[in-house]
Amino acid sequence: MNIKKLLFVTKFDDLSFDALQSLLVLRKASLNHVVFVNVIEREKVSMHRGLGYQKIEEIRLRETANIRFIDWAETLFEQGMEVGVYIVVGNMVRQVFDAARKEEADLIVVGRSRKRFIDQLYSGSDVTEVLRQASIPVLVYKPMPDKIEVLDRPFERILLATDWSPASLRAEAYLRPLNGIVEQVHVVHVAQEKDLKGDNSMTVQKVRKAAREKLEEICDRFAGVGIDARAHVYVGDPIKEIERAAKDCQATLIVLGSSAKQEWVERFLGSVPQNIAEKSDYPTLIVPPPKPS
């Protein structure tokens, strides 16, 4: 799948222009159109006792966003990119999907700033809903651990977490056309401890070896398109181990496929991709299930 059009959803404190600039490497993978989206939360301008609808505040917020987008757009236009903009009042999730549908975007980029835990509890919910409902890939952008600035090249060293499910295969397929942008992929499988129970060490080693061989097949497919790939097996809780693997590999981005679980299951239990996207210190790209035909 080509990434031609990217939806860049920003509240400005979570996702700034340097993050977008680092994604312009995707021009090598046919990116030629960036659409800026700024959603003004309704409660910031809604009716207040004695004040009514705060039209003046809405105009101020719109124009503040517009001034920033004009500045960003000039830079992109001058590079021959196509640029669009949506500054809208309303529900963040609904407006993002509305813009994505109108624009037929190939990728949604959302930000998650490094915030205090209590702040994350609130701001995280929009990102959660975007991840849950998205029918196109979503990149959750974050400042790298121990760094304030964003990465120069987020697609440089990717950690692809796989369980060989159709969702994982889709994530793998999504990355292969990005040869020329991606330098190295670390393909990681996290085995669960219950899978390693055996009456001797050989049984346990067999599990590791089988996983390793399957990972090597994925590495070979990446090598076939010129991407250097390494296989790794980890054991334990997938969320913790993927984070650990990302650190070990010095990953610049974690990529996972998400499956179409029943919504109520995800709502109560969460999913590994969603948990990683929300909690990991690393930028995360979630490749969603295909749209039902």
Added chain:
Amino acid sequence: MGKKVLVVDDDPDVRLFSVTVLEEHGYTPLEATDGEQGLAIVKSEQPDLVILDVLMPKESGVRLFRHIKTDPKLQKIPVIILSGITQKSFLRSQKALTEFGGAAVPEPEAYLEKPVEPEELATAIRNLLH
């Protein structure tokens, strides 16, 4: 009926401003909210003039301008760019697109940076339509 002028802008306040200026000076305004809709109206209505914003959803004024100026049936329609994007950036964007393999396009007939005074817009329209 006055000459037809198409206003392409996603900002309803700017559309209202432009339409008011046009009606006060006896022109017939047409409206579009993005470049895609704008192109459809340019093709169907063949307006006498287009007033075009640059930064819009779906298709920007940069691309719509190129569509108009590279289509033999449309290229004679004069275009006033009315935008917050500077003229220098707009011209650089056209140069970049030409360098990427697109056709060379002329400069717009007039370029006004937002915000403009009603008389400034009216004068630019008058200069192109009379």
